[in-house]
Amino acid sequence: MFLFIAGMRTMSDNSLTPPKSIRARSSQRSIIRELLKLASQPDVISFAGGLPSPKSFPVKAIEKATDWVLETQGTRALQYSSTEGEPALRKAIAAHEAELGAPVDPDCIQIVSGSQQALDLMALAYIDEGSKVAVEDPTYLGALSAFKLQRPEFVTLPTDEHGLNPDLIGPEFSGIRFAYVMPTFQNPTGITITEERRKKLAEKAREYDFWILEDNPYGELWYDRQPPKPIRCYAPERTLTMGTFSKVLSPGFRLGYIIGPKPALDPLTTIKQAVDLHTSTFTQLISARCLDEGLMKTHMPDVRALYRTQCHCMLDALERYFPEGTTWTKPDGGMFIWVTLPEYINTDDMMKEALDRKVAYVPSSAFYANEPKFNQMRLSFVTVPPEKIDQGVKVLADLIKEKMAAHNA
Amino acid sequence: MFLFIAGMRTMSDNSLTPPKSIRARSSQRSIIRELLKLASQPDVISFAGGLPSPKSFPVKAIEKATDWVLETQGTRALQYSSTEGEPALRKAIAAHEAELGAPVDPDCIQIVSGSQQALDLMALAYIDEGSKVAVEDPTYLGALSAFKLQRPEFVTLPTDEHGLNPDLIGPEFSGIRFAYVMPTFQNPTGITITEERRKKLAEKAREYDFWILEDNPYGELWYDRQPPKPIRCYAPERTLTMGTFSKVLSPGFRLGYIIGPKPALDPLTTIKQAVDLHTSTFTQLISARCLDEGLMKTHMPDVRALYRTQCHCMLDALERYFPEGTTWTKPDGGMFIWVTLPEYINTDDMMKEALDRKVAYVPSSAFYANEPKFNQMRLSFVTVPPEKIDQGVKVLADLIKEKMAAHNA
Known part of the structure; x- marks a missing residue:
């Protein structure tokens, strides 16, 4: 009898999982993570993921720093640490920010487990x-996934071909929790907003009393000249700025x-404290040592040169192969180019065909909080070597030309 | 005029932070984290934190494994990884669990950033x-902080001097989301529940159709004999079991x-995916290498011997110094002893006096979900060396004797 009841009960909702929360029922796997899986197939030319080129990893310097850390402070590196982060790393970050012209007190730095965690904590x-959160249109899809877990209402910041346009920010933004912006080499568009627009955004934030969450993962990846200062320099009292070592040292450190x-x-x-106690002491101390040893100065010029070459390679290929009626951004840094196709081409639908031809990109719909656009795509030029960039762009161009011919016929 | 308005607005709620969420307004810093700060003062004998003895860290083996990882798969170790975790580590964990008599498919293992993150993800x-979540009484305070962020209603599982007593679980538990239990060397009591109680709990979970979240951070830290198998062996279809490398390899790895x-x-x-993308590839691969090289077999006997000695040292000191009218648990493993004082002694209040005398513990109130008890304390014997254990226990005993004398006077 007991077995019979138990058997019946395993047919209930609880048979496969504990009862799910509303957020678990409504959250879906991120397209980008699923694509990263496809991207890992060796025969696919993937412009989809934002995986840094393995050539950009300073393996030897990290090995040296690791040995130093374990030999000089091994038991500290392996022990629990404070939630705020290791003092050595906070100090090294403060020194680095000061060199960039944006000084900060080490006490005003919170270490996190990758900048994705910063989004989650925010x-x-x-x-x-139901809280209102403002985001760019389009915006980084990982921010949308993190914010969505707490079920906000998204309002979109006005943008034009030069990115976020703060002139159009009005009193409708005065009730928001914060405005999430990526002013430098934006993901997905690659656009950098001007110093003037940064100052204006700071003014508008003051005027309408809202906070700015500034995401700056790509600021170090400039090609020819340093980008304008971060927005926090213009509104230090109401800006939280996120940084990461994933693009300059190692994403594997988180x-x-x-x-x-x-x-x-x-x-x-x-x-x-409640979500993960603290970030790895070990990777914090290794990174602090890398910064103290001047790795940013010796290493970043090579990374910049590498990505500049690959960016130009992709821009050249787009110029060479892509048909009239398509446009794209021309970034001065970062990892991404944003391509706009004729409105009748749906990049969600085209994805399967592209993958059949062994090329991957991220369709634009994933980057819009409210009203998606379907005729754009994000191309990353950092993961794939130059000869493959040319080849992959040609495959996409041919596919798009076929779509255009079919439409015109 | 603009400046005037801006000035006025900085007087609003948004002047110091963005508008806070309900959970941020109601969450407080964990006592244990604040205590860890005090515990780090070199003149304090801290029985408060659960910091593993630095002597237990296999620094050399980790250095060797790190060099191997960076030399053989450096670019992989520094790259992004999958959210599920590195296959090498999942395989190594599966092999280790099989050796413990609790086999598992590597696909049924999710890697997390420390087991605190497992609590947050749950x-x-x-x-x-308002969801009902069942917890032991007392229970691990870090679980309470993680769960509280989502604002559940806690129901308490019946316990006695032998720990969780599943015989008393009735139909009132049939609507819960899950029951969180730590059956082996429990934090804070040090108690291990018997195999019979584990089986009974599995039966009750089936009868009342609820899931079990089994936390097993200390299972490897047995002193004389291996504890009973994890509960997942008795209710594999409805148990999620959490494990960690923090007590056996390095808490600094998270x-x-x-x-x-x-x-x-x-x-x-x-x-x-949404909260931190994935856990550090680097520390995952180093840990996998340590497991593959048999570190658990070569290293754990030393850790067990170290903690066994320190546990007996504290039990001896309690026996020697603590007055009649006080009782304590006698753990067979783990990191903690749970002391019960006369009901008129409040360990929250006594904390300041103990710290004035340079000894720290965690007061019992922090470990209760609903109705706190105030006359107990958790003592950890793993951080402090034997001579200090004796000294610190004597200080506490003197303080308690003073309280008792004052009460009886």
Whole structure:
């Protein structure tokens, strides 16, 4: 009898999982992560993921720094640490920011487990169900996934072909929890907003009393000249700025940071205690050593040169192969080019055909919070070597030309 | 005029932080984290934190494994990885679990950023506001902080001097999201529940159709004999088991895992994508190498011997110094002893006096979900060397005797 009841009960909702939360029922796997799986197939030319070129990894320097850390402070590196982060790393980051012309007190830096965690902590600390959060249009899809777990309402910031346009920000933004922006080499468009627009955004934030969450993962990846200063330099009292080591040192470390006024960091620290106690002491101390040893100065010029070459290679290939009626951004840094196709081409639908021809990209629909556009695509030029970039762009161009011919017929 | 308005606005709620979420307004810093800060003062004898003895860290073996990883698969170790975790580590964990008599398919293992993250992911995937979650009484305070972010209602599992007593579980538990239990060397009590109680709990979970979240951070830290098998061996279809490398390899790695049926892991994986993409590839591969090289077999006997000695040292000191009217648990493993004082002594209040005398513990109130008890304390014997254990226990005993004398006077 007991077995019979038990058998019946295993037919209930609880048979496969515990009862799911509303957010678990509504969250879906991110397209980008699923694509990364396809991208890992060796015969696919993937412009989809934002995987840094393995050539950009300073393996030897990291090995040297690791040996130093384990030999000089091994038991500290392997022990629990404080939630705020290792003092050595916070100090090294402060020194680096000062060199970039954006000084900060080490106490105003919170270390996080990759900048994706910064997005999650912001959502936990500053979003309730139905809270208004402003995002660019398009915006980084990983930010949308992190914020969505707390079920906000998204409002979109006005943008034009030069990126975010703060002139059009009006009083409708005064009730938002924060505005999430990526002003430098934006993901997905590659666009950098001007110093003038940064200053204007800071003014508007003051005028309408909202906070800015500035995401700056690509600031170091400039090709010919340093980008304008971060927005936090213009509105330090109401900006939290996220940084990461994933694009300059190693994504495998999962190491990022948030800079901002201490009172605004405090709730993030408290919540981080509850979600993962602290970030790896080991990778923090290794990264601190790499910074102290001047790795950014010796290493970044090579990474910049590598990505500049690959960016130009993709721009050349787009110029060479892509048909009239298509346009694309021309980034001065970062990892991405944003391509716009004729409105009748749906890049979601085209994805399968592209993958059949062994080329991957990310369709534009994933990057819009509310009203998706379907005729764009994000191409990353950092993972694939130059000869493959040319080959992959040609495959996409041929596919698009076929679509255009079919439409015109 | 603009400046005036801006000035006025900085007086609003948004002047110091963005508008806070309900959870941020209600979450407080964990006592244990604040205590860890005090514990780091060199003149304090801290029985408060659960910091493993630095003597237990296999620094040389980790250095060797790191060099091997960077030399043989450096670019992989520094690159992004899959959310599920590195195949090499999942395979190594599966092999280790099989050796312990609890085999598992590597696909049924999700890697997490320390087992604290497992608690957070469980909360995000399986708790809505007001959901019922069952916990032991007392229970691990870090679990309470992680779960509280999603604002559940806690119900307490029946316990007695032998720990969780499943005989007393009735139909009132049939609507819960899951029951969180730590059956082996429990934090905070040090108690291990018998094989019979594990089987009975599995039966009750089936009878009342609930899931079990089994936390097993200390299972490897047995002193004289291996503890009974994990509960997942008795209810594999409805148990998620959390493991960690923090107590056996390095807490500084922030590396843990969840074992369970694939469909119940899937929502955790999806949510992990949004909260931190994945756990450090670097520390995963180093840990996999350590496991493959047999570090658990060569290293754990030393850790067990170290903690056995320190546990007996504390038990001896308690016997020697603590007055009649006080009792304590006698653990067979793990890191903690749970002391019960006369009901009129409040360990929250006594904390300041103990710290004035340079000894720290964790007061019992932190470990209760609903109705706190105030006359108990958790003592950890793993961080402090034997001579200090004796000294610190004597200080506490004197303080307690003073309290008792004052009460009786």
